[in-house]
Amino acid sequence: MELLDFGKYNFYIWASYGLTFAVLIWNVVIPLLEKKKLLKNIKRRNYLNNNGSNDFDNINEKTQ
Amino acid sequence: MSITANITRLYHQFASPPYFYRISGLWLPYIMGLFLILFLAGLYGGLILAPMDYEQGEAYRIIYVHVPAAWMSLFIYMVMAITGAIGLIWRIKLAEIVSISSAPIGASFTFLALVTGSIWGKPMWNTWWVWDARLTSELLLLFLYLGVMALYNAIEDKRTAARAVAILALVGVVNIPIIHYSVEWWNTLHQGPTITKFDKPSIHISMLIPLLLMAVAFKLFYIGSLFMRVRTELLAREQKSKWVTQLLEGQK
Numbered sequence: 001m002e003l004l005d006f007g008k009y010n011f012y013i014w015a016s017y018g019l020t021f022a023v024l025i026w027n028v029v030i031p032l033l034e035k036k037k038l039l040k041n042i043k044r045r046n047y048l049n050n051n052g053s054n055d056f057d058n059i060n061e062k063t064q
Numbered sequence: 065m066s067i068t069a070n071i072t073r074l075y076h077q078f079a080s081p082p083y084f085y086r087i088s089g090l091w092l093p094y095i096m097g098l099f100l101i102l103f104l105a106g107l108y109g110g111l112i113l114a115p116m117d118y119e120q121g122e123a124y125r126i127i128y129v130h131v132p133a134a135w136m137s138l139f140i141y142m143v144m145a146i147t148g149a150i151g152l153i154w155r156i157k158l159a160e161i162v163s164i165s166s167a168p169i170g171a172s173f174t175f176l177a178l179v180t181g182s183i184w185g186k187p188m189w190n191t192w193w194v195w196d197a198r199l200t201s202e203l204l205l206l207f208l209y210l211g212v213m214a215l216y217n218a219i220e221d222k223r224t225a226a227r228a229v230a231i232l233a234l235v236g237v238v239n240i241p242i243i244h245y246s247v248e249w250w251n252t253l254h255q256g257p258t259i260t261k262f263d264k265p266s267i268h269i270s271m272l273i274p275l276l277l278m279a280v281a282f283k284l285f286y287i288g289s290l291f292m293r294v295r296t297e298l299l300a301r302e303q304k305s306k307w308v309t310q311l312l313e314g315q316k
Contacts, residue, residue: 006125034296
């Protein structure tokens with residue numbers, strides 16, 4: 001028997017494992033993207049604060 | 065100093081955002097590294113080493129992702145409810161953040177348990193879905209997670225939101241024993257427990273070991289993913305504080 005060949009159940013098994021990989025990757029990628037977005041926001045706010053605009057600070061507060 | 069005082073001190077230290085941020089950052093690579101090792105070992109054991117089941121053929125191999133995912137869906141819910149209660153009673157910010165950060169991870173594992181179960185059900189029961197007790201109560205769990213996330217996002221003040229969410233999560237705890245015992249209380253299509261029986265588990269050791277490896281791997285993964293989310297949320301909530309400013313300045 002071929003290794004990793006599950007005969008008539010191939011589709012069901014690989015669909016389940018594929019979905020598992022997708023869920024695991026999602027749970028790593030989303031937190032990474034959120035962190036990146038946050039750091040960008042903080043940096044932008046600091047930059048605007050240092051350059052005299054206070055309006056943006058208030059807008060930023062609300063979106064958190 | 066007495067032991068209790070020491071524990072209390074440790075507890076407060078661990079719950080302090082800058083301390084947790086630093087320690088979780090140190091642990092994260094080891095947690096994810098160990099997860100990867102156990103996960104790969106579990107895959108190898110489950111897909112290659114374990115023999116075929118005499119009744120279910122090769123299809124039973126879905127067990128190695130379905131059962132750990134289902135266990136995690138319950139475990140994460142309990143973590144979310146308990147940390148939510150801790151946040152509610154003692155107003156510990158870290159507990160609130162752990163609670164709400166668990167919700168999307170728990171929802172994703174619940175979704176995985178439902179869909180892999182459905183994929184398993186098709187060849188075994190000849191149907192993708194039945195409205196029986198186990199399946200319906202697990203679906204309700206998914207809605208509870210989604211409700212928690214929606215409620216949290218709907219309330220602007222995050223500390224108020226965390227309190228509201230904790231109450232919702234605690235009310236939903238009633239669903240947990242229902243899911244667990246559903247296969248015993250009601251006649252369902254879903255098979256009964258094979259692992260958590262008090263006498264000998266009715267599963268062969270070569271099939272059991274990969275399952276346990278996967279279960280531990282999923283737990284580690286949850287901790288790792290949770291740490292990632294909690295760290296970002298801590299930075300977001302404390303971005304005006306001195307430790308975050310110093311931390312971000314140090315990175316430049």
